[in-house]
Amino acid sequence: MTDWAQKIRQGDARSLARAATGVENRDPQALGLLRELAPYGGHARVLGITGAPGAGKSTLVDALAAALRKQGKTVAVIAVDPTSRVTGGALLGDRIRMQQHHGDPGMFIRSMASRGGTGGLARATGDLTRLMDAAGKDFVIIETVGVGQDEVEIVDLAQVTVVVLVPGMGDDVQAIKAGIMEIADVFAINKADQPGADRVERELQAMLSLSERPKPAIVRTVATEGTGISELLDAVGQVSGPHGRRAQGQQRQNSALCHIDHLGIAVKNLGEAVSFYESIGLRPAHHETVEQEKVRVAMLPVGESRIELLEPSAPDSTVAKFLEKHGPGLHHVALRVPDLQAAVERLRASGARLLNEPRAGAGGHLYVFVHPASTGGVLLELIQENAQ
Ligand SMILES: Nc1nc2c(ncn2[C@@H]2O[C@H](COP(=O)(O)OP(=O)(O)OP(=O)(O)O)[C@@H](O)[C@H]2O)c(=O)[nH]1
Ligand SMILES: [Mg+2]
Incomplete structure (x- = not known):
């Protein structure tokens, strides 16, 4: 964090006044500061x-x-x-x-x-x-x-x-x-x-x-x-x-329009994890290997949502790296939103860290990942179905 941002977070009135003037004048440095501070907003x-x-x-x-x-x-x-x-x-x-x-x-x-x-x-x-x-x-x-x-x-x-x-x-x-x-x-x-x-x-x-x-x-x-x-x-x-x-x-309004599409869980052994979830009554709807992501996937429907179990298929996959760093556990939360482009614009305006440009996945849905630093600690995937 820059010195300026730090002072403002500590309540330094003079730094805040200077930032306010900079923002009013659309001074690039002050606007950069605004982006830097964005993750702290939302409480007032x-x-x-x-x-x-x-x-x-x-x-x-x-x-x-x-x-x-x-x-x-x-x-x-x-x-x-x-x-x-x-x-x-x-x-x-x-x-x-x-x-x-x-x-x-x-x-x-x-x-x-x-x-x-x-x-x-x-x-x-x-x-x-x-x-x-x-x-x-x-x-x-x-x-x-x-x-x-x-x-x-x-x-x-x-x-x-x-x-x-x-x-x-x-x-x-x-x-x-x-x-x-x-x-x-x-x-x-x-x-x-x-x-x-x-x-x-x-x-x-x-x-x-x-x-x-x-x-x-x-x-x-x-x-x-x-x-x-x-x-x-x-x-x-x-x-x-x-x-x-x-x-x-x-x-x-929000809860009617957004759904948890799936929870992604990184596991070391897909077979063992699947049989655990089977023991509580869930059934995998499908298995697949996503070559691009180097990951084997089992999708288990839970009501309107799903649990997505992820096992790395190669040592250099992002899920393998996740396992090395954090161990098995919640890897990402995927939310289905009605308008991904609008959501992305709002996220950008608030300074959130997007990990990719919105792109189309298999099946024509659009998706984007948001860095855990912006979301409260968990990787967030936003999905829009049927985006043509
Ligand atoms: N009697 C009376 N006078 C009031 C009251 N509230 C405000 N005033 C007076 O009304 C005048 C205008 O008050 P302001 O607070 O400046 O009004 P404002 O709506 O902010 O005015 P602008 O920003 O110029 O639009 C001042 O002389 C105040 O003292 C009230 O409750 N009773
Ligand atoms: Mg007034």
Whole structure:
């Protein structure tokens, strides 16, 4: 691991700030660092906070971050302004916030304004989010104004999206972009200290009653006073926790589409191994010798999956080397995925180590191997059946 990456993993705030700037500027060295750190990611909860200009998003993010810090959680805040409407005032506000948290190594705050280009901001936000995740931050909070396409993309990064509404919007609730309404997992009615909170809530309820999807929670907040913040965090937890709506939906979707195709087990003696599995009721569906891999194979169906017993047919086969190094045991796990090319692209983006380009095996299936260093210690084979 490079020195830079090591420092970031150790929580060095200065190294992280330098990396964030490099990533924003698409500096090749920083992007290399991002790839190097990718295997450490995947732990952070990513929250999106979106809403109209001046709704109190920054104040709310501040209050959320402070509450999380009190719980001992580390937090990164990314404030994004895709509309280029950032005035001196808004930037000044963000600067004051940064001073408040100055010196707290568990807190990282970065503001990004559009530089006139389109699309680039969503990408930079994604990269910055991955950097913060890999650096070990428990929460990444992304603040963005809910107006355009960029924000919808930015909010796509979030596991949970909070849409901030305020009293006085009245009928304007109807006018809020349908796209933004659709992405809300939780609604915060902020500035609930001002008249009209009841009315916005009624409008919102009425609008949600027309929708088919599960009802998002509605939480009233007064961000300036810290009121409703713990309720908001609870509502967010309901969505993103292991039993949350979002998590369950994704799990169902993923587990329906992916299957364990087979478990590959390296053995010294195929005959002995087969007779063991026969003694617990399994039967080999077929035997073969794969010349290319220098390996003899017995496939034993187990429900929808199989156990693949592998015995080297030559001393220089990879399985023989595996046996020498590790002894007999689990050699690889093979997952069947619906779209191998898409999986490969996601793996590449996250910096995973692929051992080969996707290639076609006998029978027309596509497969790729992923190095154990990226998968938690076991060689992973990804397979797509019937890939024409
Ligand atoms: N009365 C009241 N004022 C609030 C509340 N929350 C925020 N404000 C005020 O609303 C103003 C805008 O707050 P910000 O947090 O900067 O709003 P924002 O949505 O981040 O604004 P932009 O980033 O410019 O879109 C500030 O003056 C806040 O002090 C609240 O709950 N009640
Ligand atoms: Mg703001």
